[in-house]
Amino acid sequence: AKWLTSEERRWLIDALDKDNQENSKEGEIAAPFKEAFLDRKIWIVTLMNFFYVMGLYGITFWLPQMIKSISSSSSTMTVGWLTAIPYLLGAVALVVNARSSDRTGERYYHTALGAIVGGFSLLASALIPNPYLAMVFICLAAIGLYAWSGPYWAITTAIDPRIAAVGLGIVNAIGNLGGFVSPYVVGWLKDLTNSTVSGMYFLAASLILAGCLVMLLKKTNAR
Numbered sequence: 001a002k003w004l005t006s007e008e009r010r011w012l013i014d015a016l017d018k019d020n021q022e023n024s025k026e027g028e029i030a031a032p033f034k035e036a037f038l039d040r041k042i043w044i045v046t047l048m049n050f051f052y053v054m055g056l057y058g059i060t061f062w063l064p065q066m067i068k069s070i071s072s073s074s075s076t077m078t079v080g081w082l083t084a085i086p087y088l089l090g091a092v093a094l095v096v097n098a099r100s101s102d103r104t105g106e107r108y109y110h111t112a113l114g115a116i117v118g119g120f121s122l123l124a125s126a127l128i129p130n131p132y133l134a135m136v137f138i139c140l141a142a143i144g145l146y147a148w149s150g151p152y153w154a155i156t157t158a159i160d161p162r163i164a165a166v167g168l169g170i171v172n173a174i175g176n177l178g179g180f181v182s183p184y185v186v187g188w189l190k191d192l193t194n195s196t197v198s199g200m201y202f203l204a205a206s207l208i209l210a211g212c213l214v215m216l217l218k219k220t221n222a223r
Contacts, residue, residue: 019161036166041220045156045167048213049175052115052152055207056145057179058186059122062199066125066138069196082135086142093143098150110151112214118144119207126200145207155217182206 004012036042059066064083068074074082093114101110118141125137159167186199 032163032166036163036170039160039163039167041217042159042163042167042170044213044217044220045159046171046174048152048210048217049171050178051206051210051213052148053175053178054182054185055115055118055122055203055210058182058199058203058206059141059145061183062186062190062196062203063138065190066196066200067135085135086139087146089139090142090146093147094149097147101151101154107151107155108214108218111148111155112211112218114144114147114151115207115211115214116144118142118148119204119209119211122200122207123204126197126204141207148210152214155214158221178206 001009063086064079067082068079097110097114101107104110121137121140121144125134125141128134128137156168156171182203185202186196189198189202190196192198
């Protein structure tokens with residue numbers, strides 16, 4: 001890595017050696033699949049990802065309809081432009097929150113706060129009749145939603161390295177099922193109620209639950 005200084009290279013080599021020594025002291029695991037499936041932290045991280053992805057994909061698929069529902073007089077072109085605004089703000093939030101997490105070394109609150117802010121903002125956007133205020137809260141929801149990503153994936157690096165490969169496979173495989181389930185549930189709720197509001201409640205609840213699971217993991221690690 002040519003961009004590293006000689007001091008940075010030495011530090012990195014020493015850190016990797018230290019990791020290898022600590023892992024060798026812990027010993028090898030004969031059945032990493034079994035250990036990973038029985039690891040409580042793996043399943044908490046997986047559920048965190050599952051409920052977060054439910055919120056993420058639900059908003060991705062249904063955001064234009066949500067904006068259309070709070071601004072029914074807007075043309076399709078206007079809705080398209082309005083839909084871009086939350087994503088632009090979310091992109092900025094992703095970088096800012098990740099940098100803040102790296103600077104402070106804190107992961108859990110940076111992750112949980114993003115999901116909880118996203119969930120409650122989405123809930124507020126469904127409850128507020130004023131279309132301008134509702135749009136503001138949808139933007140806040142996107143900010144919280146995308147602020148999650150950096151710190152969350154930093155948390156996953158704390159998984160026991162002996163089961164990390166299998167563990168992260170579980171996290172991604174089962175977690176991403178949320179992206180399959182969520183649009184169908186939102187669509188079903190829309191057909192049932194003839195409104196996107198109930199779907200927004202569902203997505204908000206998913207994100208808030210994801211944030212609560214982050215704090216459960218923090219408590220588990222503290223033990």
